[in-house]
């Protein structure tokens with residue numbers, strides 16, 4: 001049985017905490033799984049010994065028999081590969097990987113700052129200087145993504161897959177800036193297309209629900 005380590009009691013968790021990526025992949029693939037819930041507010045890293053499942057004490061993490069994995073991107077790719085729905089050769093793997101890395105390495109670092117400066121860092125000194133710079137970078141990333149999509153529905157081979165789970169959940173970090181999406185309608189439509197999938201609805205319904213969701 002696959003066990004996902006996910007959080008509950010995590011303020012603002014729905015759609016934002018990265019365990020959504022793993023729940024979404026599992027729902028897309030139709031795999032059975034259970035969720036091991038961390039009460040984020042109660043314990044934090046010390047109380048729940050999160051480093052036993054993930055070296056950096058972060059969620060999500062996953063166990064599949066003897067296989068333990070951390071990092072949402074690595075977990076999503078593993079799930080697709082292990083289900084026989086991953087890339088079939090090195091060329092296809094490169095096509096998928098480049099978009100997964102782009103989501104997590106090129107787009108996420110900018111958009112997570114949009115989120116932070118709008119919530120946790122709202123009153124932090126220097127916002128009036130830093131935030132416009134962040135928005136400018138975010139705008140550039142979305143413009144580039146829009147060009148790269150070039151009218152396609154999905155990022156790789158025009159078929160929904162791991163890169164879309166990662167990219168669309170990364171885009172969610174900028175949801176507090178609707179103007180960004182208004183300026184890039186192809187990106188907005190891409191995000192909505194991904195979020196309209198039934199597997200996303202099932203995943204978002206479970207995310208952050210805590211132990212009561214296991215009983216349901």
Ligand SMILES: N[C@@H](CCC(=O)N[C@@H](CS)C(=O)NCC(=O)O)C(=O)O
Pocket residue numbers: 016017018019044045057058059060070071072073
């Ligand atoms: N790069 C990691 C980031 C994981 C991460 O930062 N997780 C956050 C939740 S979205 C977390 O565990 N935060 C709790 C904490 O740092 O105490 C991934 O994609 O899995």
